[in-house]
Amino acid sequence: MPREKQYNEAEVIESAMGVFWQNGYKSTSLRMLSKEMGINQFSINASFGNKQNLFLESLKLYRTKLQQLLKTFEENSNGIESIKNFFYAFAEFSNQNEYKRGCLIINTMSEFGLEVDKEVGALISNYAEQLKALFKKNLEFNTTKDNDTIKRQLNYLDLAIGGLGLATKVKDNTAIEDYIEMTFNNL
């Protein structure tokens, strides 16, 4: 007997994700979201509760998109070159349209630092740990490396992918390509 929803929740989250990606959390208002999602504030509340939770759902969607890159990375884990391929895929993903939006996860890390919401922080940490595990797996492809070398190179890659995320928001593609190439000269 009830009236049907006139929108698809998965579709409107996609729109919300785009707005948060472009503007960050604090600079995104519910009115901006309402406009881009094509539903009013009441419906946002009905489907997602509040702004914070909609942001979390947007991050989850973003995470599932990145997961496809991680899947390719996992399936093609043959050492350093595989890590480099992931760096390029990550940069390309961040530049997937005309906007310079960077990476939503790294943007969020930068916006909130260590004072991040608990659930958001958990999502970010989970992603970071999964990525580091893949880095580690590929670094260990060269069995001559000692544990200390692995540990240092892992920290190097972890911070480098963060820097790459920031760079995709403010630097041009040539600089980014030079950066990736140079990053892997050391490894």
Next chain:
Amino acid sequence: MPREKQYNEAEVIESAMGVFWQNGYKSTSLRMLSKEMGINQFSINASFGNKQNLFLESLKLYRTKLQQLLKTFEENSNGIESIKNFFYAFAEFSNQNEYKRGCLIINTMSEFGLEVDKEVGALISNYAEQLKALFKKNLEFNTTKDNDTIKRQLNYLDLAIGGLGLATKVKDNTAIEDYIEMTFNNL
């Protein structure tokens, strides 16, 4: 005949800079600034006009502080090792107290991306160009490098210092040290 100001403008800018550094531009309200600066909103307006201009003045002050690092860098320009020393000095500066605030300039780049205020953007660009000039000077200390190598290494260092700025906001000192050491293994 007039009444004297009961505060020193240079001192209250120092306080304002700290608030912006910790919270970013948008998350800093005039009431937070008023409280930390020890003067009321009217006085902020009287001395600095508006929030945007106070932010610009805070950035200028931050820039003068970084200028001391650049001065040391300039005076001790003997090649790659000098660049590395600057990286360490930059990381230490960003961690100068108990807070994890990162670098105000890089935080601002991340917060506004390419849609930054004109004057703020000019200040950032000016700083970035000055820094790149110093990188270039030290890279060219090794006269065997061709121009293309210099250009690639310059982009590498430019993006790496950005990544370091982000890292000082969210990573621990061990990871940062590993990152710097690894970064200079390639050069």
Next chain:
DNA sequence: CTTAAAACTAATCGATTGATTAGAAACAAA
């Protein structure tokens, strides 16, 4: 049809934002 449940529109809530105002207080020259 009638009816009940859910989704819709539009208006509005209190709180907070950046900015401004009115009026009191301070202070040195006249």
Next chain:
DNA sequence: TTTGTTTCTAATCAATCGATTAGTTTTAAG
């Protein structure tokens, strides 16, 4: 002391924020 200028405090402005409400519309079961 009087006067004129500036700084100060405290209150308040319109705009916007996230969130919510009241009331209408849609829909399908009965």
